[in-house]
Amino acid sequence: MISEDQFKEEIKLIIANAIREDVGDGDHSSLACIPDSATGKAKLLVKDEGIIAGVDFAELVFYFVDPILKIEVLIKDGSPVKHGDIVFYVEGSSQSILKAERLVLNAMQRMSA
Incomplete structure (x- = not known):
């Protein structure tokens, strides 16, 4: 069994590797179309009923x-959800939100039931 600190380090490595694989040297579409200074707010909108998972992971990715x-x-993680529920909002740099969103959505879709 690994310690809590080791577990946190493993999660950081997973996130770093996933971002590197997904974004590489940058999200070129966002970099070309969205100014560095642009800010925004996004929400995770539930499209079906089930049990939400991966919220804590999403926070770590962002x-x-x-x-x-x-x-x-x-x-929160482990809660029942239904179509139309909003799980979280994320606000700040539009480029940063877009850089993280694919990993967040893919992970949460796989974790949730």
């Missing part, structure tokens, strides 16, 4: 990509 992003969690 923090890894940009520690200045603000995340407001409305529904």
